Amino acid sequence: MIRYFLIAVAFTVLGFIIVGKAAYIMAVEKDYWTDVAARLKKDSVKVKPTRGNILSCDGQLMASSIPEYKVFMDFEAGGLKKDTLWNDSIDYICAGLHEIFPEKTAQQFKEDLERGHKLMARHWPIWPKRIDYNTFSEVKKLPIFNLSAVKGGFHFEEFNARRRPFGSLAQRTVGDMFGAKDTARCGLELCYDSILRGTIGLKHRRKVQNRYMNITVKPPVDGADIVTTIDVSMQDLAERAVIDELREINGELGVAILMEVKTGDIKAIVNMTRVADGVYREVKNNAVADLREPGSVFKVASILVALDDGVVDTTYRVDTGCGIWQMHGRYMKDHNWQRGGYQVISVPRILEVSSNIGVSRIIDEHYGSNPEKFVQGIYRTGIASDLQLPLVGAAKPRIRMPKKNSRGQYLNWSKTALPWMSIGYETQIPPISTLTFYNAIANDGIMMRPRFVKEVVKDGEVIREFPPERVMDRPIAKKETVKTMQTILEHVVSQGLGRKAGSKLFKVAGKTGTAQVAEGGSSYKSGTTKYWLSFAGFFPADNPKYSCIVCIKKTGLPASGGGMSGVVFHHIAEGVMARHLRFDVSDAKDSSSCHVPDVKNGNILAADYVLNHLQIPTRREWTANGTFNEQVWGTADSDRRQVSLNKQSLGKDKVPNVVGMGARDAVYLLENAGLRVRIEGRGKVERQSITPGGKVPQGAVCVLTMK
Numbered sequence: 001m002i003r004y005f006l007i008a009v010a011f012t013v014l015g016f017i018i019v020g021k022a023a024y025i026m027a028v029e030k031d032y033w034t035d036v037a038a039r040l041k042k043d044s045v046k047v048k049p050t051r052g053n054i055l056s057c058d059g060q061l062m063a064s065s066i067p068e069y070k071v072f073m074d075f076e077a078g079g080l081k082k083d084t085l086w087n088d089s090i091d092y093i094c095a096g097l098h099e100i101f102p103e104k105t106a107q108q109f110k111e112d113l114e115r116g117h118k119l120m121a122r123h124w125p126i127w128p129k130r131i132d133y134n135t136f137s138e139v140k141k142l143p144i145f146n147l148s149a150v151k152g153g154f155h156f157e158e159f160n161a162r163r164r165p166f167g168s169l170a171q172r173t174v175g176d177m178f179g180a181k182d183t184a185r186c187g188l189e190l191c192y193d194s195i196l197r198g199t200i201g202l203k204h205r206r207k208v209q210n211r212y213m214n215i216t217v218k219p220p221v222d223g224a225d226i227v228t229t230i231d232v233s234m235q236d237l238a239e240r241a242v243i244d245e246l247r248e249i250n251g252e253l254g255v256a257i258l259m260e261v262k263t264g265d266i267k268a269i270v271n272m273t274r275v276a277d278g279v280y281r282e283v284k285n286n287a288v289a290d291l292r293e294p295g296s297v298f299k300v301a302s303i304l305v306a307l308d309d310g311v312v313d314t315t316y317r318v319d320t321g322c323g324i325w326q327m328h329g330r331y332m333k334d335h336n337w338q339r340g341g342y343q344v345i346s347v348p349r350i351l352e353v354s355s356n357i358g359v360s361r362i363i364d365e366h367y368g369s370n371p372e373k374f375v376q377g378i379y380r381t382g383i384a385s386d387l388q389l390p391l392v393g394a395a396k397p398r399i400r401m402p403k404k405n406s407r408g409q410y411l412n413w414s415k416t417a418l419p420w421m422s423i424g425y426e427t428q429i430p431p432i433s434t435l436t437f438y439n440a441i442a443n444d445g446i447m448m449r450p451r452f453v454k455e456v457v458k459d460g461e462v463i464r465e466f467p468p469e470r471v472m473d474r475p476i477a478k479k480e481t482v483k484t485m486q487t488i489l490e491h492v493v494s495q496g497l498g499r500k501a502g503s504k505l506f507k508v509a510g511k512t513g514t515a516q517v518a519e520g521g522s523s524y525k526s527g528t529t530k531y532w533l534s535f536a537g538f539f540p541a542d543n544p545k546y547s548c549i550v551c552i553k554k555t556g557l558p559a560s561g562g563g564m565s566g567v568v569f570h571h572i573a574e575g576v577m578a579r580h581l582r583f584d585v586s587d588a589k590d591s592s593s594c595h596v597p598d599v600k601n602g603n604i605l606a607a608d609y610v611l612n613h614l615q616i617p618t619r620r621e622w623t624a625n626g627t628f629n630e631q632v633w634g635t636a637d638s639d640r641r642q643v644s645l646n647k648q649s650l651g652k653d654k655v656p657n658v659v660g661m662g663a664r665d666a667v668y669l670l671e672n673a674g675l676r677v678r679i680e681g682r683g684k685v686e687r688q689s690i691t692p693g694g695k696v697p698q699g700a701v702c703v704l705t706m707k
Contacts, residue, residue, distance in 0.1 A: 044217075049198030051160055052223030054174055054188060056232045057265070057454065061165050062174050063189065068130040068161035071139055073113070074122045077153035082144070086117065089143040096142045100135060101127060130159060162189070170235050172285040173269050173391070173452070174228075187285070188228065188452060191390045195456055198223035224458040229265035229451050234258055234576055238268040241571040243280050246272060246552065249564055252530075253553040254280070255287045256568060257435050258576070261544045263468040264439065264448030268572075288394040291428035292551070295515025296561065297536045298383075298424035299359045301437060303351060304485055305377035308477040311366040312347055314484060319344045320357040327364065328415040332356050332423075335514070348488045352496030354512055360419035371402045371418045381476045382447045383429065383437040390452055398428040424515055431551050434536055436471065438510070439547035441489070442538035445475030445482040490541045501535050501566035503574050509544075510537015510569065512562035517553065531559035535566040539573045545580075548572055596643060599636035600684050601658075602665030604645040607636055617642035633669070635660065657692035658685050658704065666704055674698050681706035 054063035078085075094109040116124030126139070136156070140146055145154040162177040175187020184190040184197075201220030242254040251274070258268040269287050272280040284290075306312045323334040323341025334341055334355050342355055350358030367374035378384060384399045399421075402413040420426050432450055440447035449469040456464040475482065489509035493502040502508045513534035531554055538547040550565040550572070560566075596616060599607050604620075611618050619642055624630055633656075634647040650656050656673060658666035666685050667677045673696050680703060689703040 045203050045214075047201035047203055047216075047220045048160060049200060049220035050222040051162070051198065052196040052458075053225040054196070055225055055227045055457075057227065057229050057267070058231070059227070060232050062170070062228065062230070062232070063162055063164050065160045066163050067133055068159045069133070069136040070130055070157045070159070071126045071136065072155050072157070073116060073124045073126055074149065074153035074155060075117045075120050075124065076122055077149065078147075078151050082147075082152060085144060090114070093142050093144065097126070097139070100138050126154075130161065132161075166232060166236075168282060169232065169239065170230055170269060170282075172271050172282040173230070173266075186392065188226065188390070190392050192226050192453065195226060196223040224456050224463060226453050227455045227457060228453055229260075229263075229267060230269070231267045233579070235268040235270070237575040238270045238572050239272070241568045241575070242270045242272050242550070242552075244571075245564060245568045246274070246280055249552070249554055251552045251554040251564075253286060253551075254568075255290075255431050255549075255551040256572065257287050257432055257549050258572060259435055259439050259450060259547045261439055261442045261538060261547055262448070264436075264451045265454070265468075266450050266452050267546070267576075285391060285393065286431070286551075288389055288391050288430055288432050290430055291395050291398060292430070292532055293425050293427060293515050293517070294429045294434050295424040295513035295532060295534060296354045296356075297434055297438075297511050297513035297534045297549075298427065298429070299351060299354065299422070300441070300485065300489070300511050301378055301381050301383050302359055302363055302374075302422040303347060303488075304381055304441075304477055304481065305374060306362055306366060307347075307484060308380075308481045309366075309373075309377060312362055314346065314348050314488075316347050316362075317344050318347070318350060318355075318358045318361050320350075320355050320361070323357070325357040325361065327360060327419045330416050332360055332419065334358075348491060351488050351511065352492050354497055354514075356423045360422050363422035364419045368415070368418060371413060374418060374422075375399065375401050381437060382440060382472050383433060385433070385436075385447070385471050387433060387436060387449055387471065389432070389450060394432075395430045397430065397433045400426075424513065431534075431549050434534075435547060435549040437476070438536045438538060438549065440471075440476045441482055441485055442509070442544035442547050445477055445479060447471040447476055486541070489537060493537065493541075497562045498535065498537070498566055500562055501537060501569040501573070503539070503570060503577075505574065506539060506577055507541035508537060508539045508569075508573060509541035510535055510566075512560075512566060514559055514561040529557075530555050531557075533559055533561040533565045535561055535569045537569065539577065546573075546576060596638050596640060598638055599643050599645075600662045600665075601635045601660035602633065602662055603631050604634040604636055604647065605630060605632035607643075608645055611643055618645055619643070620645040620647075622647040633665075651693070653696055655690050655692045655694050655696055655702075658688055659692075661685050663704070663706065670702050670704075676701045678703050679706060680704065683707045 051065040053061055056062050090110060090113065094106040094113065097109045098104065098106040131139070140154070144152045146152070147154065149155045164171070164174065173187050175189030176185045177183065177189060178185050184193040189196065199221035201216070202218040204215040204217060238256045238258055242256050245251065246254045253274070254270065254272040256268065256270040257266065259266055271282050271284060271286045273283040275281050275283065320334060320342045323337030323339070325332050334357055336342070342353055345353070345355065345358060363374060378399055384397045386396045400412060403411045405411055417426055436447060436450060447470060449471050451466060451468060453466050455462050455466060486509060489511060490507060492498045492511055493508045497512045498510055501510055513536070515532045517530040517532045533552045533554065534549065536549040538544040548569055550568040552565050599611070605624055608618055608620065622632065624632060632647055633650060634645060637644040637646070650669070656669045658669055662684055663679055670677050675690065675696060676699070678701055683706045685704050686707040687705040690697070690700060
């Protein structure tokens, strides 16, 4: 009992000690242990979601997120034991880093890391740039770096990097990211950032037994994918066509947009600018952001208004003189004024030859006293509409409306404003707005809003759709007016200045444009003249599927919208239409076609098998046993309807007749009969040196002449 009593007393004393120690910790050492606990936990740690992908219209990746890392070294971690290991391994580590990053020598790595070790830095960068996962895995295999962060000091920061499998293809439209901030910079990346980036999650971190444990509070929600309307092959085709022409003519800027007529889907959009090193790159989305005087492609809108208002028709004729005409004190010239001009021409011919005088005289004579009516007509065509594009920086067309003061005097207008506006000056329109107008003509007057994104997809399911939309509820003009303009634009290509944009394989409709460019503080007449060359149209003209605009900026002459931009349009149109070619097998047949093949003599069982699978009729009066590797020897006779397969028996110890056979069957039969064979030529056996049917001369050589 004394023993039990002593044990009870010992436990009681121990209990008082534990309670006393706990009370001491809670009261006296409270602040100290609170600081320790704070260092071992982290609340509300953000967890980044995976950014969604950007896909082409057929599901190919155009932009995707992959992990990237920045690697660091904590030289205080691991204590003295790590320092000893570091001194023993530094040379091997630096040699390994040099193999992974050959841009830097092993000695340079050693000097850099030794400097960090001397400072006992806790976040010393091993490599200044981000690295991909494969490189990161190689770095982690090196000595010390393969230890835990507590023992070795190697640690890292993880980022979501954006990569484009197709490189710079449609770069400005797809968009870019600010790498250091993981934020969208431009393009669809920026416009649909809220959909792509997802929702950030939260977690708590606790250090338990020298290891951190993550407690998820709010899981991250990964971003959704967006499916664009861009077709990768069409985009590549358009980019190559633009760059090739820019190099050919020493152009400074090239823009091309390809649109699907019925839906308004943008299948390709190109913006190529020559940069300082002479290479063409996408620097700015000029197709949607550049406000340019469109030049002669605007004449179609002017004539469309006049036709729709009924002030002229296709029989209306205009005197353009010798190519120079005075308009309210200023001289207007046609492109052929030095060759005497076009004299008196009709309205369709005015557009075919792109007569400045013809268009401006029509508009000035019928709208000069009421310019507001003309501008209202231009607004009615939709070319001045705000397209509400989902791209930051997209510009709205600027076409000014005449304004009067209280005394009836125009405030922002002159008598020359209307004539020059009618031919594409004194207005500013981005290329995509011009294309949308031409697309409406191709679409029988229905103007479709350019569409860049079709749908949003999450985990394989469509969660949101962006259906095709109209810009206006009404057509851009009367149905008969639009049909008339379609015919005129087709004639511009077939018998006007747009011939180089045409094709021998299908009909093309469109309009050329050549405008002088005034940039910055310079005027049209200062220094070297710059030109904005355009061609806008649609194809095939008799059943429009695609519309396209090509714009090129270059310095100095020669400069031709039809001869330069039209050539690019031609290459794009033929390349796109080539993808839609479908041939029937009957198209390959002609009067000289051989529908029944010439069949060699020999193993006619094998020939019968092949002919049956080709569905070629055969005639035979024999049957096969169906045994494995069975052979039936005979001849084959072909006519225009079928192949006759005739079985022949081979005499024992007789020389077989192999004329008409292929080399394989002929050699097989002759060698089985005991003869040696030599082949001359190729094809099928025309002659054999040993007469068939006779007794086999053992060991003799039979020469086969093939033809």
